[in-house]
Amino acid sequence: MKTDAMRFSDATSGPFRVNSLTITTDSDALSGAVRWDPLRSFWNAGMLAITLFVAPWQFTWSALAVFAVLLFATMCGGHSVGFHRRLIHRSFKCAKWVERLLVWSGTLVGMQGPFWVIHSHDLRDWAQRQSDCHPYLRHGGGLWKDAIWSLHCRLQLARPPQFDPGPGIADDRWYRWLQRTWM
Incomplete structure (x- = not known):
């Protein structure tokens, strides 16, 4: 009989299954x-530069209120509910149009498209259950190094697990379009 610790570390089955990865012995x-990711780096640096240089001259209290409402909607409804609860964990069912609206609003957060979000989450979950994992995946580089890595780099594992977002996502033309055009 498996212990709880063994079941928790088993990413291939059970309640802690990592949905999108195929784990091999390799x-x-x-x-x-x-590795430095130029596209991610320029995207994030560009958004920060625009915010720092344009926002002070465009500030109004009503603009701040709109920002707060949209931040709440995209982070809570889009990223947390759409990306995390629906796509990654598949923890609830809803109409396809509701799912797409939630996921689309999740892309407005600006992190990446749906396939990247699923892959990044599941890869980190799987890696952190191993006896040891790369500092990038365990956030072991310290606050500033982890922030730089997250905003400007990508991890290229020598022998990563295979990624497949699964039926209803990988074969959905809308999700493929959203992944290509999220920026």
Whole structure:
């Protein structure tokens, strides 16, 4: 009989299954390199630069209120409910148009498209259940290094698990379009 710790570390079955990854005996969560990702870097640096240089001259209290409402809607409804609860964990069912609206609003957060979000989440979950994993995946580089890595880099594992977002997502033309055009 498996212990709770064994069941928790088993990413291939049970309640802690990592949905989108196919784990093989060759999959390795430790060996790999952090590489600069120019597209991600320029996107994030550009958004920060626009905010720092344009926002002070455009500030109004009503603009701040609109920002707060949209931040709440995209982070809570889009990222947390649409991306995390619906796509990653598939923890609830809803009409397809509701799912798409939630996921689309999640892309407005600006992190990436739906496939990247699913892959990043499941890869981190799987890696953190191993006896050791790359510092990028365990957030072991310290606050500033982790922030730089998250905003400007990507991890290239030497032997990553295979990724498949699964039926209803991978084969959905709308999700493929959203992944290509999220920016």
